[in-house]
Amino acid sequence: MLRSTRHITRHAARALVTIRYPGAATAPYTSSLNLEHAEAVPPMSCFRIMNERGKLLPGAVDYGAEVVGKEKAVDLFKCMLRLNEMDVTLLQAQRQGRIAFYMSTFGEEAAVIGSAAALRDDDTIFAQYREHGVLLYRGMNYDFFCNQCCGNVLDSAKGRQMPMHFGSNEKHFHTISSPLATQIPHAVGAAYSLKMQGSKQAVAVFFGEGAASEGDFAAAINMAAVMDLGVLFLCRNNGYAISTRSTEQYRGDGIARRAVGYGVAALRVDGNDIWATMRAVEEARKFSKENDKPALLELMTYRTSHHSTSDDSARYRSEDEMSMYAQSASPIDRLRKYLVARQWWDVGEEEEFRNEQRQQVINALTKAETAPKPGVDTMFDDVYACKPAHLVAQEKEVTERLRK
């Protein structure tokens, strides 16, 4: 009692001040009561450089001509075509029962390839599952993808995961796992580690607008903000999480606006405009590395493909809707129009190029499906750094049974 009285007396001697609550120390006071309505905030604009016809928007920097240049622009276009051909071929291969599963990137080629092109090749990537184009851009050949899809001895992950779960240490691309959004906090941890090491590498993490509903997204973006970590959050907002439309996923103004609420710099980008995507990723990367702050880009796109080979999207969206987007939104068509207008690309060459690529994918797949599978003894490796006794015993049981 005595102690508490003394305590009050000591503090009573100080003049009263206007208090600042720790949770919002810069908020001004007001006597007017206003619920802030989400609808009152205008939607965040979507940054684009070229329109559906491949024409520059008024006032837009001609990023393709002034920064990228002809040679690289054509390379990027070819990379998108290669991704497209690989997807078409492997999708058919799945239908023929040659591989167990596949997920294509149709309609989202610019968002993936554009992001990859604007990052450094040694930047660390944490991907969701529809970003295998990053590995293609970084130089992985069709053999790599086909070996993983077939789970053969040449698959670096020893046939342990379903098709599409790619990973490459050499390409700084952490191995994909199926659970959604789990990779986002990993990217934040990786960014902390690289910051401690004084590394120049950046960390970028891909996820979809559906995955952003998971707790791991909230966990990760908040941690990156609080800890001042230059993580690049790359959200592919493709309108659908399997059949669930983005309108059933969230009520607010998309994912970019949500980032601002976390204190994270954000920009909405036309993800089907490869120049806008590249310019935005480049800027965001620079901002993040220079300031040790995260940034989020919401790459607006449309999933023209089914979710996966196990999905039939005609059951939940109209033919009309799909054909409209396929016709007007195609990022490949948009870049082609841009290139053709500058006489950087001869449409006559395209079919031959596509056929060549398709044949290469078929060859790679044929090789991959005939290559042997990893031995059953490898099944017990890599669970732990050193195989513990119970796994040694279980391995022995399997190998002895197979020897009989």
Next chain:
Amino acid sequence: MNSITSAIRRVVSPLRCNTDQVLRGCQFRSLSFAAQAAEEKSIEETTPNPAVKMNLFTAVNSALQVALATDDSAVVFGEDVAFGGVFRCSSDLQAQFGSERIFNTPLCEQGIVGFGIGLAASGTTAIAEIQFADYIYPAFDQLVNEAAKYRYRSGGMFNCGGLTVRTPCGAVGHGGHYHSQSPEAYFCHTPGLRVVTCRDPFTAKGLLLASIREEDPVIFLEPKVLYRASTGMVPEGDYEIDLGKAEVVRKGRDVTMVGWGAQIRVLLEVAEQVEKELQVSCEVVDLQSLLPWDVDTVSKSVQKTGRLLIAHEAPVTSGLGSEISAAVQENCFLSLKAPIQRIAGYDLPFPFIHEKNYLPGKQRCTEGVLKAIDY
């Protein structure tokens, strides 16, 4: 990271060779005071790693200090760890090692573990704290689907072996549903994880250091009731206790009693009592590592005694005792003289006012011994 870890192992290995010598500290709590004093003196004289009296939370703190001092990449993070943590396990670490290496995180268990996985997968030794084991479940997915499979799913290309998740567990007298749980069985069902716990300050430090340096992700459960209650002599410097090994903490002939964590204290008391009053000799085995667990040590003991009692605080159904019971039955079928006794928490949410009746206390364990003997 592998090179860092192996460098540490090279530095540490001479100390590991000394563990037999320092391991004698483990026995202190079951020795008489006179014997304990003699043992303390002998350790001080013979080891270059002088022992001092610590309780369990200071032993954890000491382990963290050693880990941080011997590995520049090691970081300690979690809710409230910067000021020392709610159980004071990280006291003074920030002053010593700086705020880049000892830091608070937002209140988000799945974020803490996911962040730790990313750190570890990028070469940093990540020592995460989950404030109570009861709150680890938001991180369940990160632990089970991510940490446990990171190495396997990449064919060994990537791993998060540098991750250790420390978390206080178990009954504490007044914890009710959400400050008392022992969630080990959930994680022991997950290949790729290691689950480790400790019974006293000496094992806490040695096992925690081994867990931090182990190249697999480890969940390290700290029985919070022992943080202050358990005291013992602990070497000030560096030592490790091997993971995957159980320890026979009391030799006996008639009944093997297997437990871990705070339950060892109960089992040792029961062993003393039944020896004195009933001339029943109990062997007490501390499992220490719950995944992978030391089937051999337990089986050898049961082959000798012919009787097994397993005691744990977690609910009995599908508890780790069930797994031990099945394995022992397979390995020791012809040696068993009585049904295996599982004395564990009842299949209830951990109750607040009835904690004493819920727990596998002395009376229930003694009844179990008698049942095995009288069968």
